Amino acid sequence: AQKVTQAQTEISVVEKEDVTLDCVYETRDTTYYLFWYKQPPSGELVFLIRRNSFDEQNEISGRYSWNFQKSTSSFNFTITASQVVDSAVYFCALSGENTGFQKLVFGTGTRLLVSP
Amino acid sequence: ETGVTQTPRHLVMGMTNKKSLKCEQHLGHNAMYWYKQSAKKPLELMFVYSLEERVENNSVPSRFSPECPNSSHLFLHLHTLQPEDSALYLCASSHDLESVFGYTFGSGTRLTVV
Numbered sequence: 633a634q635k636v637t638q639a640q641t642e643i644s645v646v647e648k649e650d651v652t653l654d655c656v657y658e659t660r661d662t663t664y665y666l667f668w669y670k671q672p673p674s675g676e677l678v679f680l681i682r683r684n685s686f687d688e689q690n691e692i693s694g695r696y697s698w699n700f701q702k703s704t705s706s707f708n709f710t711i712t713a714s715q716v717v718d719s720a721v722y723f724c725a726l727s728g729e730n731t732g733f734q735k736l737v738f739g740t741g742t743r744l745l746v747s748p
Numbered sequence: 749e750t751g752v753t754q755t756p757r758h759l760v761m762g763m764t765n766k767k768s769l770k771c772e773q774h775l776g777h778n779a780m781y782w783y784k785q786s787a788k789k790p791l792e793l794m795f796v797y798s799l800e801e802r803v804e805n806n807s808v809p810s811r812f813s814p815e816c817p818n819s820s821h822l823f824l825h826l827h828t829l830q831p832e833d834s835a836l837y838l839c840a841s842s843h844d845l846e847s848v849f850g851y852t853f854g855s856g857t858r859l860t861v862v
Contacts, residue, residue: 636790667850675836676752677853723791725850734779734845735804738791 634659636726638739645714645746653709653722653742661685661728666700666707667736671721683707714746751775754839754854762862763829769857771822771839778844780822781851782814785836797822798845829861 635658645651657666664685669677681691683700691698695712711718721743725736752773761767773780782794796804797816811833813825822839836858840851 665850669850669853675757675838675855675858677838677840677851679850679852682850732845734781734796734842734847735793736791736851740788740790 634661634664634726634728634731634737636724636737636739638722638724638742640742641740642743642745645744647716647746647748648713649746650710650712651714651744651746653711653724653744655707655709655724655739657705657707657724657726659726659728661730664726664728665733667725667727668698668707668709669723669725671723671741673720677723680709711744714744716746716748719744719746752839752841752852752854754837754857756857757855758858758860760860760862761826761829763831765829766825766827768826769824769837769839769859771824771854773820773839773841773852773854775841775852776843777841777852778819779842779847780816780819781840781842782822782824783838783840785838785856787835791838795824796845803845826859829859831861834859834861 637656666683668680697710699708721741723741724739727733727736755770779798784792794808795814800816815823836856838856839854842851
């Protein structure tokens with residue numbers, strides 16, 4: 633079975649602080665994909681990143697960075713110098729070859745509150 | 749318009765009402781999805797359509813009835829709902845079922861059943 637755990641329900645930081653959102657996953661698939669989505673108050677989920685199971689290179693995109701570690705089954709997301717506009721719910725998700733790549737399994741999300 | 753558009757944004761309905769949620773995408777995608785987002789629970793996949801054919805029905809009660817008349821439109825027909833069906837219903841699309849780039853989501857319909 634596939635499972636995604638986001639243990640942090642809510643995180644509050646002050647603007648310009650760095651913050652890391654944790655994601656731990658479980659899968660028996662050899663080939664799988666991990667995703668992060670952002671859900672602002674408007675409701676739509678915004679795609680942030682996709683990473684496949686064979687690529688453990690960390691990725692940086694502006695203030696965002698992702699740390700994929702297969703040894704600990706984690707795919708953590710760090711926001712550097714957070715801004716108020718980063719306030720949202722962030723979801724980690726997983727899809728795998730055996731259940732079908734079209735079926736994303738989501739975590740319960742982490743609500744990030746960035747105050748001025 | 750671009751992206752995935754859902755209407756209405758908010759809906760309040762009684763348990764005996766019949767209503768429909770609409771989803772429209774202008775991305776040229778061939779697969780469309782309905783997800784349910786309840787408070788403090790992971791997003792739940794409800795239905796998957798590929799080229800207007802339903803390929804997944806994730807043990808959803810029959811009071812939810814999807815319809816996909818073409819690859820750009822997806823409906824969710826609702827009847828005799830229960831209060832526990834109150835949730836945010838999200839529509840999504842992807843290029844095809846094997847798309848590993850994830851989905852493009854709409855803004856959702858916030859449904860309240862009274």
